[in-house]
Amino acid sequence: MKTTVYNLIKRAPYKERTLIAMASNLHLSSKKDFQELTKTLDILIKENQIYKDKSGHYNILEKSEVLVTGRLDLKAQGYGFIVVEDKEMPDVYISRSNINSAMDNDLCLVKITNIKNKEKIEGSIEKVLERNLSVVVGEYYNGQIFPKDLHDDIALKLVKEDQKQVKNHQLIKAKIINYKHKYFKDCELIEVIGHVDDEGIETLEVVHKFNLINKFTAEEELFAKSVSQEVKEDEIIGRSDLRKETIFTIDSESTKDIDDAISIKKIKDDYLLGVHIADDSYYVKEDSILDKAAFYRGTSVYLADSVIPMLPKALSNGICSLNPRVDRLTLTCEMQINKKGEVVKYSIFPSVINSKYKMTYTNINKMLNDDQEIIEEYSDIYQDVLLMQELQNILFDIREKMGSIDFETLEPKLLFDEHGKLSDIVIRERQTAERMIEEFMLVANQVVATHIFNQKLPFIYRIHELPNAQKLENVFEFVKKLGYDNYEGDYSQENLQELLKAVENTTYEKVVTTLLLRSMSKARYSRENKGHYGLAFDNYTHFTSPIRRYPDLIVHRFLRKYVFNNDRFYNEKTIERLDEIAKQSSDTEKQAMNAEREVLDIKKAEYMENHINEEYQGVISSVLKFGMFIELPNTIEGLVHISSFKEQMQYDEVNMQLKSTESDKMYQIGQVVTIKVAKVNRLLGRIDFVLV
The missing domain is CATH 2.40.50.140 (Nucleic acid-binding proteins)
Structure with a gap:
């Protein structure tokens, strides 16, 4: 039937190329025949042989016509950009009149209508291939729902039977049940969130908008609370006992879910660095109720003044958190590192630790700045901290020589008063202590990834692919106008390092850094190891934060399977599951970042209301x-x-x-x-x- 339909579209006049007209021309009368025609047309569209225009007529896709697919990034003003699946192609501008009922983040088939130059392309949405938005959150008023970021062309109507349950100016969550109409969608009520004037309603709106799961079920909570909050002696069997070693944690003052602890010793001229990570995988078993909950969440979400944890607090802040002066089960990556920053020997093993202190970045930085009061208070770890500073400098230098790009971005820190009100916004400090922990986690992640990669076993990697060449060229053209020449055509990490150093401490530093970041590919999780461009690492994974990142939990499971249990069996199901986890983890990470960014923007606006x-x-x-x-x-x-x-x-x-x-x-x-x-x-x- 495919050939028949294609030939009909090819020879029929325009007015006879609608669905009804073609069914008549083909003498189709039964419902089954009509469905077959619809199915055939959809197949021809997917194969890029035909396309359906705005008025519902089907047309042959000529060789000169270019169709691309991508997701719509819809702006509040009504226009948008298609982020094309072909990463080498720039985003396609879609005017308000060419959106054609598509909604934010829908997967769309787009016809290119105008190519102004290699970086400015315009198009028209021909078909929505996959709907992203099925649930909306907005203010209810007189039968309609008004999401804050949906453009005015689309009206969302709540079905009449649900309107009785809602009052004007309530914030509600609803499901779109009908996409047929271009300018309005029918919706069914899911829940009433609250009144638009309620305290904290803006954050709640973001939580529901991004479908963040902010509560655990009673069953999940009960399961978590049933886990003992103390490590038992029989749980230590088969683990290296490091409880007498000098091990401590370094985090911010407010951190309650402590993933990592560190230790250091000197072996002749080498450093013996221990990175000890909470062994969540011991408590969160594969396919258990908590494993499924963690998989769907993917990550903990940090929303300005609140946290939506990936695991219930009984685990995240309790038995899994490496709190001071209590026994905790861990996985240890112990590395012997020479003065050149090379890992000459390493060992990965299950362990039990007893952290001596919950140190803060503030106090470690004071110690390194010769604060005698802090040095005296923590005199037993002072020499360890100095060794850590030495090693941090070595690791950073070698990483920089390898081509690792250090994007110095300013992060805001929100300060709240004793009543929970936002009092100030300042720059989050990134001093030696912060950089120290960063370097130690990077090298541990790299060692774990390399260990599994060398054994050619299925695994989950953190990858960062090559940047978009055209976007980088645009940055180089821009900085040339600012007086920074000779960067174009070179996409190496070393070239970007040089550019960042050239603009350092100038008024252009933040702008150039931001533009370079935008030209980068997004780091993501993958079963295929494609290296990490930004870090200049051939092998990289996430091993160090299993309390708040699901991929780290999976990495721990594979270490237990491959390394500790020497079980190297895997099958097609293992591969498929890893692909599923990588995609889900990348998607939930993006979702969390967008939610965190939106809440931060709201809080910044809240702060400026008083100014x-x-x-x-x-x-x-x-x-x-x-x-x-x-x-x-x-x-x-x-x-x-x-x-x-x-x-x-x-x-x-x-x-x-x-x-x-x-x-x-x-x-x-x-x-x-x-x-x-x-x-x-x-x-x-x-x-x-x-x-x-």
Whole structure:
């Protein structure tokens, strides 16, 4: 039937190429025949032989027509970009009029309509191949649901029988049950979340919007609480007993789910580094109720002033957490490292530890800055800390020489008063103690990955593929305009290192770092080892955070299977399961990051509500045709809309500048300006500035 239908579309006039007209021409009368025609048309579309236009007519896909698939990144203004599956192709711009009922993150078939140049491509959505949005969260009012970030073209109508259960201005969660209409969708009520004026409702909205599972079932909680909070003697059998060793943890003051502990000794000129990781896999058995719960969550989510844990607190903050002065089951990666930073010998084994201290980054940094009071208080570990600093410097230097790229990004830290109210936003410090733990975790992850890779056994890796060449070229062209030449055409890590060093401590540092980060591929989990471009590692995995990351838990299980039990059996089911875990873990990580970012934007807006009309100095972080974004020193960003300028401004797309048509005023990325806070929308997490 496929050939018959294709030939009919090829020869029939345009008006006879609708579904009904073709069914008539083919003399189809039964429901079964009609379904067969529909199925055949769908197959031809998937094979890129035909496409269906906006008016429902089917057309032959000519050789000159280009169709691509990708996910829609829909903007609040109604336009969007298709993030194309072919990573070498730039994102495709879709105007508001060409969205054609697609919704955010839908997988779409797109026809390329205009190629302005190699980096500016426009298109039209021809078909939604896979719906992403099936559940919506928004304010209910007079029969409709109003999500904060859905553009006005689409109306979401709550079915009449459910409207009786809801009051105006309540925040609700609903399921879309009908996608047929372009401009409205029918929805069924799932639950009422609360009133839009309730305390903390903005965070709850994000939790429900991203389908984060913020509660454990009674059965899951009961199972977790049934686990003993003490390590028993018979559980230590077969483990190396490290309880008398000098082992301690280093974390932030607020950390309650402590994954990792460290130890160090000197062996002649070498360092013996011990990285001891909570053995969650002993408590969370494969296919158990807690394993399934952890798989679906994928990761713990940190939402400004709250945490949604991957595991119930009885485990995450209790028996699995490496709390001080209590016995804990661990997996240890012990590495002998020479002065060149080379791991000359290593051993991975199950262990039991008793952490001597819960050290904080603050106190370790004070110790390294010669704070005598702290040194005296922790005198028994002071020499260990100095050794750790030595080793950290060696490991960082060797990593840098290998080509590892250190993106120095500023992270905000939210401070809350005793009543839980946001009091300030400052820059999160990244001093020696923080870098020390980072280096030790990196080398442990690398050793574990290399050990399994060399044995050619199925495993889960943390990979970071090569960056998008075109996006990198765009960055090189941009920095050339800033006066930084000779970077184009070289996509090596060393070249990017040189560029980052060149802009270090300039007003362009943050902007160039951000642009380079955007040109990078997203790190993800994979059964196939493709190396880690950013770290310049051939082999890398995540082993060090099993309390808050599901892949780490899986890595622990494979270590137990392959290394401790010497069981190397695997089959096709093992491979399929690893692929499933890698995809789920990558998806939930992205989901968590988006939720964390959105809550952070809301909190930043909440903070700036108390600073309306105040003036600040900031740096222009991006220039667009509708205005420019200004970033303040504490990472808060706001928009100066083009309509707020006192003079008529024109956007120079080539040089990414806004130029006055009335004077010689000009604004570009990296320029320092003074702004005043004009308006704040806490719900949307948006801040408007005006120039002073």
